[in-house]
Amino acid sequence: xxxxxxxxxxxxxxxxxxxxxxxxxxxxxxxxxxxxxxxxxxxxxxxxxxxxxxxxxxxxxxxxxxxxxxxxxxxxxxxxxxxxxxxxxxxxxxxxxxxxxxxxxxxxxxxxxxxxxxxxxxxxxxxxxxxxxxxxxxxxxxxxxxxxxxxxxxxxxxxxxxxxxxxxxxxxxxxxxxxxxxxxxxxxxxxxxxxxxxxxxxxxxxxxxxxxxxxxxxxxxxx
Numbered sequence: 001x002x003x004x005x006x007x008x009x010x011x012x013x014x015x016x017x018x019x020x021x022x023x024x025x026x027x028x029x030x031x032x033x034x035x036x037x038x039x040x041x042x043x044x045x046x047x048x049x050x051x052x053x054x055x056x057x058x059x060x061x062x063x064x065x066x067x068x069x070x071x072x073x074x075x076x077x078x079x080x081x082x083x084x085x086x087x088x089x090x091x092x093x094x095x096x097x098x099x100x101x102x103x104x105x106x107x108x109x110x111x112x113x114x115x116x117x118x119x120x121x122x123x124x125x126x127x128x129x130x131x132x133x134x135x136x137x138x139x140x141x142x143x144x145x146x147x148x149x150x151x152x153x154x155x156x157x158x159x160x161x162x163x164x165x166x167x168x169x170x171x172x173x174x175x176x177x178x179x180x181x182x183x184x185x186x187x188x189x190x191x192x193x194x195x196x197x198x199x200x201x202x203x204x205x206x207x208x209x210x211x212x213x214x215x216x217x218x219x220x221x222x223x
Contacts, residue, residue, distance in 0.1 A: 055090035056215050063176065064130025067209055076200065077185040083130045086175040086211055093167035093216040097157040097175070099143065100210045101150035107203040109183075110147040115200055117147035120180040123159055127176050135178075142177075147205075154212065167216035179209070 062068055063083040071080045088094050099121065103110040109117050121144070125137030142157040149155070159168060159175055169175065188196050195201055 054092040054215075056092045056094060056213070057088070057090035058094075058211065058213050059087045059089045060211065061085045061087070063128055067179075067207075071181060074183045076183055076187075079180060079182045081130075081133055082179040082181060083128045084177050084179065084209075085127065086177065088169045088171055088173050088175075088213065091171045093171050094169040094213040095167050095216055096212075096214040097159055097169065098154035098212045099150065099157055100154040100212070101147060102208040102210070103147070103151060104206040104208070105204055107205060108198060108200055109203050109205045110151055110207075112198075112200075113146045113148045115184060115186050115198075117205070118144070118182045118184060119147060119150060120144045120182075121157060122178045122180065123157075124176045124178065125160070127174075128178055133178075147207075157211075169213055 060067075061084070063085045066082055066084050069082065071082075074080070101110070101119075108115060121142050123140045123142050124135035125139075126135070128135055140158075140160055142159050143155050145155045157177075183200065186200065188199055188201065190196065190201075
């Protein structure tokens with residue numbers, strides 16, 4: 001008769017334990033969720049930051065007798081002038097002008113450093129007058145080379161102005177150049193109508209002149 005009494009006494013105890021366990025789980029859930037709660041704030045510019053990339057462009061134009069004008073029947077000692085204007089047509093300043101030469105024909109005129117063509121480049125601070133070869137401003141010799149060396153490697157042209165530092169061809173600036181193309185003086189003898197070996201006589205060249213500019217030095221601005 002004592003067993004039912006034991007069962008009756010355990011019933012309330014088990015119920016209390018269950019209630020405490022549920023309360024503990026609920027409390028743990030509240031603590032866990034509060035760990036992940038947070039506050040945040042944002043700020044942004046209401047007017048967009050405008051960014052544009054600059055442009056680098058170089059345009060070549062004949063100034064009277066330019067590169068498109070034929071040089072015909074040169075004899076040793078002859079000199080021909082060619083006048084060309086280059087414009088830095090982009091909105092970025094540039095620097096480091098380099099001149100190179102290609103010859104699609106190939107002959108002693110552009111392969112022989114001594115007997116072939118030579119080139120001298122002179123800058124005028126204003127436009128040249130091709131009819132007279134006069135410069136109404138200041139002239140500066142900016143480079144000299146043989147045609148053969150120009151084919152092998154570009155020649156740097158020390159054009160002016162040289163300021164600001166890191167740029168010497170300003171955006172929108174024109175560079176006025178005169179190319180002095182000469183066939184050096186030499187002596188040859190033709191015997192009974194037979195030209196000498198390795199002659200310059202009757203030779204030809206088809207020249208492409210390429211001027212390259214580089215962008216001004218990269219910089220940092222705070223304004």
